Amino acid sequence: MEVQGLAPTTTLKENQNVKEAAENELRERLNNQQEKEAEMKELKERLLLMEHRLKQQEQDFRRQRQGNGMEEKTLVDMEEKALRLKKQQKWEMEQTEINDRLIKQHLIFDRQQKEIKELKLALSLTKVGMEDMKSQYLEEFGNLGKQLGTLANAASKYHKVLEENRKLYNQIQDLKGNIRVYCRVRPFLHGQASNMSTISRIDDQNITIASASKNGKDARRNFTFNKVFGPTATQEEIFSDTQPLIQSVLDGYNVCIFAYGQTGSGKTHTMSGPKELNEKTIGVNYRALNDLFYLSEQQIRNSTNKGLSVPDANIVPVRSTAEVIEIMNIGQKNRAVSSTAMNDRSSRSHSCLTIHVQGKELTSGNMLRGCMHLVDLAGSERVDKSEVKGDRLKEAQHINKSLAALGDVIASLAQKSAHVPYRNSKLTQLLQDSLGGQAKTLMFVHMSPEADALSETLSTLKFAERVATVELGAARVNKDNVEVKELKEQIAALKATMTNKGADEPLRTTVFSLDLSRMKPSIVTTNHEEDEIGYPTSNRKPMEEVGNIEIRGDSNRQKQPDNHSEEMLISMESPWPDSYQELGDDDKEASSGEWVDKVVVNNKVDTTSREGDGAQDQNFFQRYINDVRVYPELQLINNAGGKKASLDSHVNQFDFDSDDLENSTSDSSEVELLSQLNVSKIPRGISGGMSKIKKPQANGIKSTDGRNLSNGHVPSPSRKVLNGPNQTTNRTMRQPVSGDGKRSSLRALESKR
Numbered sequence: 063m064e065v066q067g068l069a070p071t072t073t074l075k076e077n078q079n080v081k082e083a084a085e086n087e088l089r090e091r092l093n094n095q096q097e098k099e100a101e102m103k104e105l106k107e108r109l110l111l112m113e114h115r116l117k118q119q120e121q122d123f124r125r126q127r128q129g130n131g132m133e134e135k136t137l138v139d140m141e142e143k144a145l146r147l148k149k150q151q152k153w154e155m156e157q158t159e160i161n162d163r164l165i166k167q168h169l170i171f172d173r174q175q176k177e178i179k180e181l182k183l184a185l186s187l188t189k190v191g192m193e194d195m196k197s198q199y200l201e202e203f204g205n206l207g208k209q210l211g212t213l214a215n216a217a218s219k220y221h222k223v224l225e226e227n228r229k230l231y232n233q234i235q236d237l238k239g240n241i242r243v244y245c246r247v248r249p250f251l252h253g254q255a256s257n258m259s260t261i262s263r264i265d266d267q268n269i270t271i272a273s274a275s276k277n278g279k280d281a282r283r284n285f286t287f288n289k290v291f292g293p294t295a296t297q298e299e300i301f302s303d304t305q306p307l308i309q310s311v312l313d314g315y316n317v318c319i320f321a322y323g324q325t326g327s328g329k330t331h332t333m334s335g336p337k338e339l340n341e342k343t344i345g346v347n348y349r350a351l352n353d354l355f356y357l358s359e360q361q362i363r364n365s366t367n368k369g370l371s372v373p374d375a376n377i378v379p380v381r382s383t384a385e386v387i388e389i390m391n392i393g394q395k396n397r398a399v400s401s402t403a404m405n406d407r408s409s410r411s412h413s414c415l416t417i418h419v420q421g422k423e424l425t426s427g428n429m430l431r432g433c434m435h436l437v438d439l440a441g442s443e444r445v446d447k448s449e450v451k452g453d454r455l456k457e458a459q460h461i462n463k464s465l466a467a468l469g470d471v472i473a474s475l476a477q478k479s480a481h482v483p484y485r486n487s488k489l490t491q492l493l494q495d496s497l498g499g500q501a502k503t504l505m506f507v508h509m510s511p512e513a514d515a516l517s518e519t520l521s522t523l524k525f526a527e528r529v530a531t532v533e534l535g536a537a538r539v540n541k542d543n544v545e546v547k548e549l550k551e552q553i554a555a556l557k558a559t560m561t562n563k564g565a566d567e568p569l570r571t572t573v574f575s576l577d578l579s580r581m582k583p584s585i586v587t588t589n590h591e592e593d594e595i596g597y598p599t600s601n602r603k604p605m606e607e608v609g610n611i612e613i614r615g616d617s618n619r620q621k622q623p624d625n626h627s628e629e630m631l632i633s634m635e636s637p638w639p640d641s642y643q644e645l646g647d648d649d650k651e652a653s654s655g656e657w658v659d660k661v662v663v664n665n666k667v668d669t670t671s672r673e674g675d676g677a678q679d680q681n682f683f684q685r686y687i688n689d690v691r692v693y694p695e696l697q698l699i700n701n702a703g704g705k706k707a708s709l710d711s712h713v714n715q716f717d718f719d720s721d722d723l724e725n726s727t728s729d730s731s732e733v734e735l736l737s738q739l740n741v742s743k744i745p746r747g748i749s750g751g752m753s754k755i756k757k758p759q760a761n762g763i764k765s766t767d768g769r770n771l772s773n774g775h776v777p778s779p780s781r782k783v784l785n786g787p788n789q790t791t792n793r794t795m796r797q798p799v800s801g802d803g804k805r806s807s808l809r810a811l812e813s814k815r
């Protein structure tokens with residue numbers, strides 16, 4: 063180291079400092095040098111150590127390379143192992159995943175199980191709740207059922223009470239003798255629009271008719287009847303309320319059931335049924351007969367009445383409904399039926415089936431006699447509507463007139479007039495028994511539901527209302543006790559004896575009724591040959607006794623009993639006979655007089671005291687039945703007691719002639735009905751005293767085919783099936799015999815008079 067040019071005094075210190083600095087620097091450098099050397103030394107040592115390791119690694123490597131073959135194998139093994147390990151790892155992973163999933167599923171399952179448990183719990187709770195509710199409901203239902211039962215019970219009791227009330231009401235009406243009125247509404251016919259009905263309401267006893275009044279407002283009119291049957295009522299229902307009347311006939315009451323109503327309103331349907339008859343469709347006639355026969359078989363009857371009544375009646379003995387139906391068929395054939403604009407099968411005459419029943423009370427020996435008229439009236443019609451002309455027009459006018467006469471009678475009865483104009487028409491004469499004779503009378507009033515029949519419907523119902531107010535007096539049993547009967551027999555015998563001597567004027571007057579002679583002279587002649595006029599002299603009865611309605615001044619009087627009888631007869635009255643047409647003017651004149659246009663009902667001729675009645679009767683029937691086979695049996699034998707019962711019936715058809723009305727002796731006023739019928743008031747004071755009795759089948763009028771109810775179709779009785787005897791079919795009845803015998807009888811009768 064070199065020191066250069068230092069200044070002598072001042073620089074010493076500086077030199078010193080520099081020296082110190084240099085020395086320090088040197089020292090520092092030295093220290094650094096030493097540090098570096100130590101570092102170097104340390105690096106050298108580390109390098110040596112690394113070299114040593116490298117050597118060792120080389121040695122290892124060499125050793126490893128020596129055992130390389132073995133290592134490769136190990137490597138493959140290891141690779142395989144690694145692969146397996148991988149697979150296993152993968153599998154494990156999958157398993158893990160699966161496990162995870164399983165665990166998850168398990169968890170889900172557990173959760174679901176839990177939920178299911180909860181649901182089950184809820185369900186069981188709900189079930190319990192439901193059970194509770196169910197039991198509550200059951201309890202409530204039970205209670206409701208009980209309440210319903212109580213209500214139903216109450217309702218049925220109420221209905222029973224109503225029914226009893228109705229029956230009581232009917233009984234009261236019976237006691238008062240009111241005519242029962244049942245109203246029946248026909249259904250709309252095929253092809254008719256059913257939305258134009260005039261009926262606004264129907265219940266058991268009420269019917270309300272709706273119509274537009276003049277000022278355009280709705281007008282309603284209510285009508286009350288004993289019973290109202292709607293359009294759906296069956297024939298059976300219709301008959302059910304009629305049944306008690308049938309028993310009444312056998313109990314000795316007179317019964318009349320008649321059908322009234324506008325043309326086409328269903329009268330024939332009710333009384334007979336439709337054209338095709340079967341057990342369901344048969345009408346009141348058939349059902350009543352069935353019941354009658356059924357009841358007569360249940361009771362012990364014993365009678366022999368050979369009575370005969372209405373003009374040209376044929377008496378036919380019958381033993382079963384089937385036989386009566388055959389007879390009714392004949393009557394039906396004789397009935398004039400024709401097609402009009404209002405009804406294609408319109409009845410152009412009234413039809414009446416009369417059944418007489420006689421019996422004996424075995425305990426008392428009293429005789430009971432009942433009589434039942436089953437009447438199907440011809441319908442009232444407006445001739446402008448029915449568009450009839452010629453003969454049909456005349457018929458319609460006659461029908462309307464006779465119905466008007468019926469209206470007059472009803473009006474008089476309703477007003478309790480002293481005089482009732484029964485004599486104004488044959489119809490009212492025929493029904494006199496039933497309209498004034500303390501009979502039990504039922505009227506089926508019929509109505510069509512169509513709007514264009516409204517005015518007829520209203521007048522029909524008003525008429526029916528008035529009919530319902532008619533009090534006939536309490537119905538009486540036609541019963542004669544034994545003593546009275548014996549006395550009457552004695553009187554009859556005495557009268558007969560006196561008549562033989564020509565000494566009994568009243569009897570002669572009675573017997574001389576021209577109608578009697580006209581009615582069935584040949585019948586009488588046949589049966590009782592000893593009398594020159596054709597009456598059994600020993601058996602004549604005063605008209606009071608034989609039930610001639612004209613003889614009875616007192617309409618309250620009951621028909622007198624026939625003598626004790628032992629047989630049961632049913633007779634049929636045919637329409638007016640040809641013989642009447644054949645009568646000469648003289649004959650007609652002779653047969654006119656008081657009886658000329660009268661209908662005689664129940665004109666029974668007692669034959670019990672005669673010998674050989676059966677033979678004579680057979681003779682009689684042979685004359686009137688156009689069948690070689692004679693109705694063989696007149697007797698109904700009751701097995702139990704060997705007793706007998708008897709029935710006796712007629713079927714009548716009447717053509718009403720205007721002269722019938724001209725002979726009127728009535729003071730009656732014109733009924734409301736009349737105004738509906740295009741019928742002028744019956745002229746008074748026009749006498750003539752002659753009735754032009756018409757043939758039943760006017761020219762050009764077709765007869766009905768008759769209803770076909772052969773035995774196989776004979777309806778069973780409403781109470782019980784009746785096994786009628788075998789019947790032959792096609793039994794027909796001859797028209798009443800006309801001829802000289804008849805005329806001579808008539809003349810003889812006149813001359814005797």
Ligand SMILES: Nc1ncnc2c1ncn2[C@@H]1O[C@H](COP(=O)(O)OP(=O)(O)OP(=O)(O)O)[C@@H](O)[C@H]1O
Pocket residue numbers: 247248249251293323324325326327328329330331332336337405407408409410439440441442508
């Ligand atoms: N209740 C009913 N059910 C079904 N059809 C009925 C009923 N009533 C009446 N008819 C039918 O109405 C039509 C007229 O009836 P029906 O001939 O009995 O009348 P009607 O009053 O006797 O007439 P007319 O006075 O002209 O003889 C017939 O075709 C009949 O079959």
